[in-house]
Amino acid sequence: MEALAIRLKPVNVEEWLVAELQNHLKSSFNVKITVERDVSIGSLQAYYDEEREQIRADLLLEDLSKYAQPISLVIVDADAYVPGLNFIFGIARPEWGGIVFLARLKPEYYYMPPDRELLLFRFIKESIHELGHALGLNHCRNAACVMRFSNSIHEVDAKTHRFCVQCSRRLQALHPGLLR
Ligand SMILES: [Zn+2]
Numbered sequence: 353m354e355a356l357a358i359r360l361k362p363v364n365v366e367e368w369l370v371a372e373l374q375n376h377l378k379s380s381f382n383v384k385i386t387v388e389r390d391v392s393i394g395s396l397q398a399y400y401d402e403e404r405e406q407i408r409a410d411l412l413l414e415d416l417s418k419y420a421q422p423i424s425l426v427i428v429d430a431d432a433y434v435p436g437l438n439f440i441f442g443i444a445r446p447e448w449g450g451i452v453f454l455a456r457l458k459p460e461y462y463y464m465p466p467d468r469e470l471l472l473f474r475f476i477k478e479s480i481h482e483l484g485h486a487l488g489l490n491h492c493r494n495a496a497c498v499m500r501f502s503n504s505i506h507e508v509d510a511k512t513h514r515f516c517v518q519c520s521r522r523l524q525a526l527h528p529g530l531l532r
């Protein structure tokens with residue numbers, strides 16, 4: 353079996369955010385973390401709903417997971433939705449990977465001043481959350497756990513970027529040696 357790797361696939365994302373995420377993941381996960389720029393902004397056009405000004409995330413995920421290798425984390429600076437939800441911060445598929453959408457993680461979206469640190473912290477949380485799903489974790493009821501479901505930016509801010517003890521144990525059982 354091929355060794356587990358995490359492939360970051362930024363589409364239209366500022367370089368510093370990708371570099372900071374890569375560093376953070378390196379300190380958390382004991383696997384190779386690569387950056388691959390093989391998803392173009394043009395290829396997302398087909399999933400863009402002009403009326404809603406949002407990407408249809410479930411269809412994009414379905415198509416990406418057909419050709420991108422696991423574990424992939426595609427990062428898009430746009431807003432997104434799935435049928436039945438007004439918006440989502442991210443989406444994942446077990447054993448493949450996920451997508452994180454940046455638009456609603458930015459303080460500016462809520463008429464607050466830009467704040468790089470806050471944006472980065474939110475981005476790290478949502479990235480680890482989707483990677484957690486990709487690696488086999490479900491949502492968690494622990495209020496501090498990164499696997500807690502976030503339905504609003506307040507809920508993103510309220511949780512931490514860490515797996516709780518239970519989720520860490522489960523990850524450890526599924527992927528021995530993965531967590532540092
Ligand atoms: Zn989730």
Ligand SMILES: [Zn+2]
Nearest residue numbers: 492497516519
């Ligand atoms: Zn947990």
